[in-house]
Amino acid sequence: MNEAELVEMARKCRVDIVEMIHKAGAGHPGGSLSAIDLIVGLYGTGFRFKTEEPNWKDRDRFIMSKGHASPAVYSILHNLGVLSKNDIDGFRTLGSVCQGHVDMKWTNGVDFSAGSLGMGLSFGLGCALAARMDKSERRIWVMIGDGETQEGQIWEAAMAADFHKVGNLNVIIDRNRIQNDDFMEVQMEIGDIGKKFNSFGWKVIEINGHNMKEITDAIEEANIEQNQPCAIVAHTIKGKGVSFMENNPGFHGKAPNDEELRVALEELS
Amino acid sequence: MSAPSSGGASRDGYGSALLKLSKDPRVVVLEADLGKSTKSCLFRAEHPERTISLGIAEQNMMLVSAGLASSGKIPFASTFAIFTERAFEQVRNGIARPGLVVHICGSHGGIHTGTDGSSAQSIEDLAIYRTIPNLTVMHPCDDLSAEELTLQLLDHEKPSYTRTARNKVPRIYNYDSVKGIKIGKGNIIQEGNDVAIIACGVMVNEAVIAAEKLMEDGVNACVVDMHTIKPLDGELISRLIEQCGCFVTVEDHSIIGGLGGGIAEYLSTNKPTPLEIVGVNDRFGESGNTEELMVHLNINSDSIVDAAKRAIKRK
Numbered sequence: 001m002n003e004a005e006l007v008e009m010a011r012k013c014r015v016d017i018v019e020m021i022h023k024a025g026a027g028h029p030g031g032s033l034s035a036i037d038l039i040v041g042l043y044g045t046g047f048r049f050k051t052e053e054p055n056w057k058d059r060d061r062f063i064m065s066k067g068h069a070s071p072a073v074y075s076i077l078h079n080l081g082v083l084s085k086n087d088i089d090g091f092r093t094l095g096s097v098c099q100g101h102v103d104m105k106w107t108n109g110v111d112f113s114a115g116s117l118g119m120g121l122s123f124g125l126g127c128a129l130a131a132r133m134d135k136s137e138r139r140i141w142v143m144i145g146d147g148e149t150q151e152g153q154i155w156e157a158a159m160a161a162d163f164h165k166v167g168n169l170n171v172i173i174d175r176n177r178i179q180n181d182d183f184m185e186v187q188m189e190i191g192d193i194g195k196k197f198n199s200f201g202w203k204v205i206e207i208n209g210h211n212m213k214e215i216t217d218a219i220e221e222a223n224i225e226q227n228q229p230c231a232i233v234a235h236t237i238k239g240k241g242v243s244f245m246e247n248n249p250g251f252h253g254k255a256p257n258d259e260e261l262r263v264a265l266e267e268l269s
Numbered sequence: 270m271s272a273p274s275s276g277g278a279s280r281d282g283y284g285s286a287l288l289k290l291s292k293d294p295r296v297v298v299l300e301a302d303l304g305k306s307t308k309s310c311l312f313r314a315e316h317p318e319r320t321i322s323l324g325i326a327e328q329n330m331m332l333v334s335a336g337l338a339s340s341g342k343i344p345f346a347s348t349f350a351i352f353t354e355r356a357f358e359q360v361r362n363g364i365a366r367p368g369l370v371v372h373i374c375g376s377h378g379g380i381h382t383g384t385d386g387s388s389a390q391s392i393e394d395l396a397i398y399r400t401i402p403n404l405t406v407m408h409p410c411d412d413l414s415a416e417e418l419t420l421q422l423l424d425h426e427k428p429s430y431t432r433t434a435r436n437k438v439p440r441i442y443n444y445d446s447v448k449g450i451k452i453g454k455g456n457i458i459q460e461g462n463d464v465a466i467i468a469c470g471v472m473v474n475e476a477v478i479a480a481e482k483l484m485e486d487g488v489n490a491c492v493v494d495m496h497t498i499k500p501l502d503g504e505l506i507s508r509l510i511e512q513c514g515c516f517v518t519v520e521d522h523s524i525i526g527g528l529g530g531g532i533a534e535y536l537s538t539n540k541p542t543p544l545e546i547v548g549v550n551d552r553f554g555e556s557g558n559t560e561e562l563m564v565h566l567n568i569n570s571d572s573i574v575d576a577a578k579r580a581i582k583r584k
Contacts, residue, residue, distance in 0.1 A: 057341070104339070105367045111339070113367035116358060122329045123363065126336020126344075129321060133297070133342070153359075156329035164321070 001044045003212050010040040010212070013075035014241045014268050016088060020071045022261040024092040027100070030251045031145060032072040034176040034209070034236040039076050041215030042141055042172070046223065051081045054109035058138050061127050063112040065120020066145040066174065067101035068253070073110065074098050082109040118151025120144060121171055125161050128169035128229075139223060142171045147179030149190050155200070158229075162201030167226040170219075171197075174209065176238035178249050197231040209234030242267055276440035279433040279470070280376045282415030284308025287345060289416075290423055291316050297337055299323060299346035301330045307347035307376040307433070327352050331359035331371070338369040343423065350375030350391035350432050357397055364428050365401045371428045374419075378408070378432035379521030380554040380562050381471050390554035391432075395469075396526025398430040399499045405429040405452065406499040408520075408528075410473035411440045413447040414496060421452050434521070436559055438474045441494060450494075455502040461489035464577045465509040468519035469495050469528050472547075472568065476519050479573035490577060501531050507539065515543040515580040519573055524548035543583035545576035 001009065013036045021027035039062075043049065048060045064073050074091065077083040083097070090096030099106045101115030112123050124142035131138045148154060161169055173193055177184050184190065194204040203225055207214040215234070222230040238252070239245025242264040245256075256264055288311050290296045298320045304310040313320040323330040327348055334344040353360070353375040364371045380390045398406045405427050409415035415433055422429055441458060442450070450456050458473065459480055468476035473494045480490040491513055495502065509516070516536065518529035529546030536542045549566050563569040 103367070113362070116362045118328075119332045119359060119363050122332030123336040123339070125329075126333035126338075127340050128336075129333070130337045130340030130342050133319070134340070153326075153328045153332070156323075156326035157332075160323055160326065160329055160333070163324070 006040050006044045006212050009044070009079055010037050011268060012079055013040060013072065015265065016075035016078055017071040018242065018256060018261060018264045018268070020074065020088050020091045021255045023089060025255050026092060027071055027255055028068040028253045029245055029256065030178065030238040030248070031066060031069040031174065031176065033240045033242060033245065034238045035066070035069050035143060035174045036072045036075065037210050037212060038143065038172050038174065038215055038234050039072055041212055042219055043076055043080065045216045045219045048138065054082050058136055060138050061111045061124070061140045063120045063124045063127070063140065063142040064102050065112070065114055065142055066117065066148055067114025070098070070100065070102045073102050077109045117145070117148040118153040121154055121157035124169055124171070125157050125166060128166040129164060131168055132166065138168070140169045144171060144173055146173055146175045146177060146190060146193060147184055149173070149193060150188050158197060158200040158202065161229040165227060166229050169229040170222045170232065172232045172234055174236055175233055176236045178238040178247070178252060180252050182249050194231065194233040201228060203228050203230040204233060205230065206233045207235070209236035210240055276437065277412035278435060278437045279409050279412055279415035280308045280435060282409065282412035283347070283374050283376070283419050283431070283433050284311040286416040286419030287312040288315060289420060293343065293423060295341060295343045297321060297342045297344050299330050299334055299344055301325060301327050301348040301352065303348050306349070307374060309345070309347050327356040328359045331356045332363045334371040335363045335369045338371050343370065345372045345374065347374035347376060349389060350378035350394045351389055353430070354391060354394055354397065361401050365404045368403055369428060370426060372422050373430045374433060375430065376433045377435040379434060379470065380549060380566060381434050381436050381521055381559050383436070383559045383562065384556050386556040387553040392523045392549045392554065394432055395498050395520070395522050395528065396530060399526065399531060403427055404499070405497065407452065407497050408432040408470040409496045410470055410494050411438060411442060413440060413442045413444065414450055414494070417447045417450055418452060418496060425452060432470065434471045436471065438471050441473050441477065450496065453497045453500050453502060455493045455495045455497070455505045457491060458494050459490070459492040461491035462512055463489045464515050464517060464580050465491045465493060465513040466517045466519060466573060466577060467493045467495045467528065467532060469498060470521055472519040472521050475570045476573055478570040479577065482570060482574050483577055488577065488581065495528060498528055498531055501535060503535055506532060506535050510536070510540050510542050514584045517545045517547060517573060517576045517580050519547045521568060522548050524550055543580050545580045547572050547576050
């Protein structure tokens, strides 16, 4: 897919995200909308994945550690043809394959059971070590939130990934500067995340997380790296694409009402 | 039964099992700086390429294990029992919830850890892990049974937690009898009809000694090695309700929620039967040598004899 096609796919995903959350009456629009350009960019840049065989052993892995942004994952899987409209319409309802937080046990194409922050990077490290033992070329991509880096386990994993020199492990940090309760600068500002990962031995690339060209370039650059893990610090805007959700802590975990949905869809049309 | 021979600690059995399991290339071993203690070092010495050191970082170790399992490996991760508890939520959310087959071993469980003191004496691990759906929970009594049960994990399709102990205890099994044990099935060490003494881990030996003392008083106790705490062998317990009519459970663990708790749940929801629970009485341990501590905390053979007599009176 070219850049324009990826941008268009991200727009469609945004529509799915707000509709899914509105229909469920619950969910996390802010972090889904900040992450979606990155996810579309990843799947659109040589990510090895078979839509007809989502559990193909040698697929690349996408580990969504910030599992509350599940609508972003479901929307891309829907747009790739893995999940049906009916599937995503069932988001958060009893028996649905689209659970509140992404769960590998419930959803084809989901590689990790998330929901408790801080665990995905360690899981990705395990996948990366297994790939190396198997002499497989599969690459492991983990997405974490910036607030999530407050979890100590992230830094346990960062330290271990450097020690084990896993060049097939990459992390994308959705740097939207807002967490559940408020702005990070109020709750617990982490500072220069790139510098911190770099001091843990990681290659670091900083990008605008809503510029598709910068996203795909960074992913390609990370994919070339074989000797050290790579962190892409993606500067994003929480709620990106819906004016009243943008940079608004109030829409971290709140569904739009009917009127808000109408405005959102108008803006995304 | 034959006189107990001196054997190794259950942690030694875990280590020797890992070595035998190494024939399967899917088996990988994870360590958190305690491989020399848990005995995974035996595997490391032979297979460094399949041994992953995670440093003193147990939470990370659990999820690295999960990632490996999701990629077709069979991970065996070990540290002290108490430090697995630090990663309880990782075990719950990262391993058991998605049903990833990771085998966790917590060594140095119980007050048998001795002089290290209460910070290292895990007396709640069996209780907390028993609450997690899909997780098999075991506590073998000697080195031979620990080895056998660990070997059986290769074909076990669920994640597991196995508690091993630091200290050597007399062997309950020999090389022949150990072949008869099976994950999920309690094993009768000694038959009897007056009281059923259900024990796990290092306390099986104390139960055997207690049974000998009870015999002197004319009491025939049935002694069971309940090495698998979950799933509990309800079939055997039901049989013993009829056969003995009262129970004593024995564990180097809190009296709350462990083996005693599990059997109390089973009895009360099936056929209420007198039960006495021998274990650490809702308190923390402390430093001391093992024999002193077992007396101090009332979890030795004399405590079992007293409990058996109380249980029989309540029939």
